[in-house]
Amino acid sequence: MASRTGAITARATAAFLGLTVAALTLGSAALTAGHATDWSLGPADGAALRFTLVQAALSALLSCLLAIPLARALARRRFVGHLLLIRLLAAPFLLPVVVAVLGLLAVFGRAGPINAALGAFGLPPLSIFGLHGVVLAHVFLNLPLATRMILQGWQSIPAERFRLALTLGMPPSAQLRHLEWPMLRAVLPGALATVFLLCLTSFAVALTLGGGPRASTIELSIYQALRFEFDLGRAALLAVLQFALCAAVTLVTLRLATGAGFGPGLGRALHVPAPVGWRRLLDGGVIVIACVFLLGPLIAVVLRGLPGLAEMPLGIWQALMRSLVVAIASALLACTIALTLALAVVRGETWLELTAMLPLSASGLVIGTGLFLAVHPVISPETLALPVTLAVNAAMALPYLFRLLLPETRALVADYGRLSDSLGLSGLARLRLVTLPRLARPLGFGAGLAAALSMGDLGVIALFASERSETLPLLIQRLMGAYRMQAAAGAALVLVVASFALFWAFDRWGASRAAP
Structure with missing residues (x-):
């Protein structure tokens, strides 16, 4: 009872x-x-909607495209600190967005090393504000997420499939076509939709790096309508629009979560074949560039933060x-x-x-x-x-x-x-x-x-x-x-x-x- x-x-x-x-x-x-009294979008609202969709689409596309070679290199290469590096990819999930923006400003800002190098070659400075700054920040924050999702796809391929491919004498191009590409077709849509949703609802990045009304997102417009203009009707309309977009993307994300259909393996550890020659150099270069891109702003935050404590x-x-x-x-x-x-x-x-x-x-x-x-x-x-x-x-x-x-x-x-x-x-x-x-x-x-x-x-x-x-x-x-x-x-x-x-x-x- x-x-x-x-x-x-x-x-x-x-x-x-x-x-x-x-x-x-x-x-x-x-x-x-x-609270929405007028259901028509003004010119500024339409511009915010377009910018939101464009920056989210570009950020998701670049994050996933860059994640593919990084995930492949991490899947088929073994080196000292391999598992530690994969764990460090969780850092952007824990890193506050405002801190990530400060790190990016330290590296890509007017006084950062990137602009210093451009100035040394007589090139014009790079501005981190605007569309390219927002996309850069979103790629920095979401590249590790996309990499982990795609890396899980590689790890889901049974090791026996790769051993069979080696036995049949398949070159790396054939393995890509018959094993890796089917996995990517199953994993990529979900990764794209997930990153797109995260960038769609990003607020702090647009607030700090938007650079003006021409780079305003829907969320930033909601914030401005409530805090500065106190236009409750406009804020309500934009919030409903944001909710509709997020709900649609969420439904797409749930529907796109499918498997590659390789069937079960024997549970052995995955050892993706690691070709030598120029492919080894390419994988090593991808990993090094990713480490510099992802860890550079973190190091910059520490170096700049220590003097600022006082x-x-x-x-x-x-x-x-x-x-x-x-x-x-x-x-x-x-x-x-x-x-x-x-x-x-x-x-x-x-x-x-x-x-x-x-x-x-x-x-x-x-x-x-x-x-x-x-x-x-x-x-x-x-x-x-x-x-x-x-x-x-x-x-x-x-x-x-x-x-x-x-x-x-x-x-x-x-x-x-x-x-x-x-x-x-x-x-x-x-x-x-x-x-x-x-x-x-x-x-x-x-x-x-x-x-x-x-x-x-x-x-x-x-x-x-x-x-x-x-x-x-x-x-x-x-x-x-x-x-x-x-x-x-x-x-x-x-x-x-x-x-x-x-x-x-x-x-x-x-x-x-x-x-x-």
Whole structure:
């Protein structure tokens, strides 16, 4: 009887959380639609829509095209630090966007080494602002993601297929045609759609590198309409447009997630044939160039941040504490919801799977716009800046955490579900003795990822916060806007250290609590 009561309570809790997530996402879209008084786009809005689509398409295309040779080189070459380099490709997921922009400015800015080299050859300087600057930043942030997705495709090809190709005497061109190209046809569309969606909802990059009205995105136009023009109708219209675009791309992304159809292998380690000669030099050159491109801005942030530590404003520590509180709370909230929904889906509540993925159809700024329009007539939005940022950050991390936990949860229920039922384990006892130890590793990794992403968020907080509730990314952006670049570099270094420390702490906790 107690077991049945516990199961009913668990289903009710999961349903409540799922409906809350759906209300937050769809309710925000409905609220914004209700405030849209004029459904016609002006010239500036049309320009913002065109720029958003163009920069997202170019960024996704370049990221994936550059990721193909990098993923292939990493798949078929073995060298000292190979696994470490692959792990370092996760760094841009943890790197706050404003910090990435500062690193790119240090390398590609007017006083950076790239322009210094161009000046030495008598060439005109390169401006990082505008379309090419936005695309450059997006490629920097998303090239590692595209590489990891495509590398997983190479690793999914059974090693026996390559051994058979060698036995048949297939040259590298034939292996590309018969083995690697079918995999790329299956993986590339999903990678393109994913990166396109991320660039479509990018806010901080356009805010810092857009360079003016001609390089304004939909999200940036929403922010300007609310914070500077206070045009609620225009902000609502643009938010609905953004939601429709994100929903369409999300549906395409889910439909394009297919396999290459190679069939199962014997589970042996993958050793992709590594041709010698000019191909070895080409692979080595690709890896070196990628390392310079991806690690150069990170090194620049550290080198420029150290002298700037002495020039940071006094308010940095209060902003850091706010960011830490919001990041930790949003990570714990996202993990709690993701775990509850994953357990419910495995036990038959399949409708919650769609609910968990709903936040992908809206950006954080669109959800924040709906909440801004909801609370503005009742209370000053500034008083709710931190709670709203916490809730939206948790919602935006939910789809990724849910996808991370769902396969592990299915394996947990399949391996230990009947045994736990026969022993009468339920409720908190089952959670403490079975669920958490078996899922501690993915939970720790997911919490670290969510916390690091929340630390660098510069979306919702920009709509709601005042100087009394600003987080560290918002403080850095304001320092950059005041041309206090040295102080901004020091604050950026503090933000990087805090983000990586949070990720390491959560990930370490999960590894230490994992069942053997």
